[in-house]
Amino acid sequence: MAGWAHDAAxxxxxxxxxxxxxxxIVAVTVAAEYRADIAAAGVGDGRHGFDLGVQAALAPGVPHVVEVRRSADETVICAMATDAAGVWRPLLAA
Structure with missing residues (x-):
């Protein structure tokens, strides 16, 4: 799982x-890795990336929801769902 997050405040x-x-909660990480694309977009100092290998097995044949939340206030940054057939769809993407 990889992406970026920042707090405007x-x-x-x-x-x-x-x-x-x-x-x-299956894992906790910190969005603090430098990403040139984020820096070029003018988002903070560009150190808002994360890349994490998550070892959470998903049972086949049943739907699942995966979310990335800001720990401080539980704001959902991104969310995806898979149906019983294994087809993923975005629920919320920043």
């Missing part, structure tokens, strides 16, 4: 994130 601060699968 603290634009240069790293952001702690919870990775949530079906309502359960």
């Amino acid at each position: 603290q634009p240069d601060a790293p952001v702690c994130l919870d990775i949530v699968v079906d309502g359960t």
Whole structure:
């Protein structure tokens, strides 16, 4: 799982994130890696990326929801769902 997140109230601060699968936190990471594309877009200092290998097995044949939430206030940054057939769709994308 990879992406980026930042807090507009603290634009240069790293952001702690919870990775949530079906309502359960399965991993925690910090969005603090430098990404040139984020810096070029003028988002803070560009150190808002994250790249995390998540070892959460998803049971086949049942729907699942995966969310990335800001730990401080549980704001959902991104969310995806898979149906029983394994087809993914975005629920919320920043």
